[in-house]
Amino acid sequence: MWKTGSRRALIGLYFVLSAPSYTSSDSVVRSESVAKVVPSISRTPVRIPKAIHFFLNDPPLWSGESRDEYMALLAAIAASCGVRDDVIKWLLANEIAHQLWEIQRYRKIEAGIVLKHEADVIEEILKTTYAEDSDGMGIVFLARNYAHLWTKGPKGRKKVEEILAKHGYDTESIRVKAYQRGAAELREIENAITKRENRRRATLLEVERRDEAFARRLAQSSMEVLDAEFSEAAE
């Protein structure tokens, strides 16, 4: 059965990914900062068997992605499933970690695409609205600056929202226009995510043949990671 402690461990591990550290010189994988969240995990670090360390320690990452974060995710899944020395279980846990990583990767790209289109929409709206009530000086520059500010977090966004409100636009209308513009790209991303989800399910079915209990734990831990991702996005 899934223990509450393990659930907390997994979510804790997942949320401290921003400042993870683990010793890669030996095969111990753990996040030192986890100790502050879930002390029991830090006392029992997950150890990748030396025989497979050579390739599990070298994940296939895209430019700009953090190896530490990937290893922390793998450690979280391995710890929550109780993977110890069984090489096959490690390979299966790594496969699930990879698929979750890919889903997260495409979600980030999706968010990036929406944000870019929102900025484009804002730039266009501000260019036309400023053109109506000003002499045209610096309109392009100003509109681009505000569009850029929109992408820079909640503080800048609030300021742009106020300006947009004066011209009769709200966040929802901007988002709708952004989704319309990026529809084809977003459809491609959604297809990619669906494919990875199906792959994760197929892997779990395969694991069930070997060890039903392990498959259940893997399924549960990967769901926890996905749930944590959605909670994080909602916050």
Add this chain to the structure above:
Amino acid sequence: MTSSRKVRRNRENARKSTGPRTQAGKLRASRNALRHGLASVATLVDAADVGRLSAALAAVSPNIPVELIRVAAQSELELHQLRKVRASFGRELTSALEEQAQERAGLLDLLVRNERLDRYEQRVLSRRRRSVRDIVI
């Protein structure tokens, strides 16, 4: 219609061509038809690594024939290698996302191409799935 004189000259000229002569030229020409290398990713897998992983798998599946273990190790490492090669295409995608609106027009093409390349991964994944089944059951 091509004249017989032209055909004769073409044939004479073709006989003069002997292809690349230097080692570097031959190497370059051997890659003329290479598009992304994902179909031949198996050649990138180190035999020593296959041996190491086979030994590790054999330790947990002692009753499984060595050949099946080796196939499983090979396909696991092929999958890993293929994903590493694909990661380089991902770089193009993320940098396209950073561009301004006009230059970003190619993003959709990149997304479509990225998913088209996914069939290579699916192929290796299926092979890996079969091989793991063989050593597990």
